[in-house]
Amino acid sequence: MQIFEEDDMDIAVGTVFHNKGYELKRTLYSMSNEGIDYWFLIGGAFRDSKDPVRGTDAETYKIIDTFRTEQAELGSRGIQVIFEDMPESNEFEKRMKYLDMCRQYECDGLFIVDSDEYVYENTEWDFVTDWEKFRRYWKSWQIRFPRHNVYSVYMIHSEFLGRDVHSRCWVNPSNMVYVKGSHYKFANPEEDDFSDILFHAQTSFGIVEGITLKHDHNLRTDDDMKYRRSYQDYLANYESFLEQQNLTGHNPEIAKKLAEQRPIHLDDRCICLRCARMKGVDPEQIFDPRPRDRRQRNPYVDGIPL
Numbered sequence: 001m002q003i004f005e006e007d008d009m010d011i012a013v014g015t016v017f018h019n020k021g022y023e024l025k026r027t028l029y030s031m032s033n034e035g036i037d038y039w040f041l042i043g044g045a046f047r048d049s050k051d052p053v054r055g056t057d058a059e060t061y062k063i064i065d066t067f068r069t070e071q072a073e074l075g076s077r078g079i080q081v082i083f084e085d086m087p088e089s090n091e092f093e094k095r096m097k098y099l100d101m102c103r104q105y106e107c108d109g110l111f112i113v114d115s116d117e118y119v120y121e122n123t124e125w126d127f128v129t130d131w132e133k134f135r136r137y138w139k140s141w142q143i144r145f146p147r148h149n150v151y152s153v154y155m156i157h158s159e160f161l162g163r164d165v166h167s168r169c170w171v172n173p174s175n176m177v178y179v180k181g182s183h184y185k186f187a188n189p190e191e192d193d194f195s196d197i198l199f200h201a202q203t204s205f206g207i208v209e210g211i212t213l214k215h216d217h218n219l220r221t222d223d224d225m226k227y228r229r230s231y232q233d234y235l236a237n238y239e240s241f242l243e244q245q246n247l248t249g250h251n252p253e254i255a256k257k258l259a260e261q262r263p264i265h266l267d268d269r270c271i272c273l274r275c276a277r278m279k280g281v282d283p284e285q286i287f288d289p290r291p292r293d294r295r296q297r298n299p300y301v302d303g304i305p306l
């Protein structure tokens with residue numbers, strides 16, 4: 001919030017979530033008004049999930065409300081929190097919603113962070129947060145490639161803290177849309193030929209440094225995990241049918257029907273502590289990217305994150 005050199009940017013976080021207030025709280029409080037100007041929260045069950053609770057529950061609502069009040073007390077320096085419950089929308093529609101909000105609030109940057117992700121800090125392993133650097137990178141990409149939108153952020157997926165990059169930082173998000181009814185295909189219609197059969201998503205041109213996200217399910221209950229698994233199987237199945245012109249003609253309703261008639265079970269590749277233990281993964285089978293002389297502790301064996 002402009003506490004650094006004026007950078008004239010409004011950066012919004014876009015988060016699609018469904019309850020699990022304790023997890024959302026971790027995401028909310030991992031960020032700072034030093035780096036973020038708006039937070040677009042899109043709540044409610046996914047239309048096709050089997051979760052019996054459809055809307056945002058009282059516990060989660062209270063966490064959002066407290067956070068919103070605390071930020072409002074900071075005046076113009078606080079993060080402006082906009083929350084909308086969309087319990088009967090699918091994932092594509094929910095993700096389109098935060099893009100609509102970017103247009104409404106004229107944001108210069110959209111940072112997409114799901115509720116099972118958060119800004120990770122661990123000085124022992126050199127994960128430090130630098131919001132000034134974070135904002136500087138957004139601004140520099142915007143200046144360098146004014147017609148390009150997609151950049152990446154580092155994200156940790158394993159308890160050994162190996163990191164990967166994800167296309168979650170979108171500059172000038174008002175020019176972006178999700179395409180082909182998919183939650184992971186996105187384009188700038190002015191710049192990208194998204195009608196091409198091989199087109200998936202605008203390619204990332206670089207990395208926004210300054211922070212690292214971590215993705216894990218370590219706070220989730222057994223019930224939370226059950227609905228996640230069955231919904232994710234459905235979503236992958238549905239979007240794969242949607243792609244097949246000969247079967248569905250890209251019609252969402254036909255794809256939905258086929259996905260329900262022919263369910264699939266995918267191998268979940270998440271290797272967070274929670275998932276690895278739930279699936280009984282042998283710790284020896286998990287790739288350890290740490291230097292050899294720093295492998296004394298194994299979180300998958302002792303159950304304690306690094």
Ligand SMILES: [Zn+2]
Nearest residue numbers: 217270272275
């Ligand atoms: Zn997991």
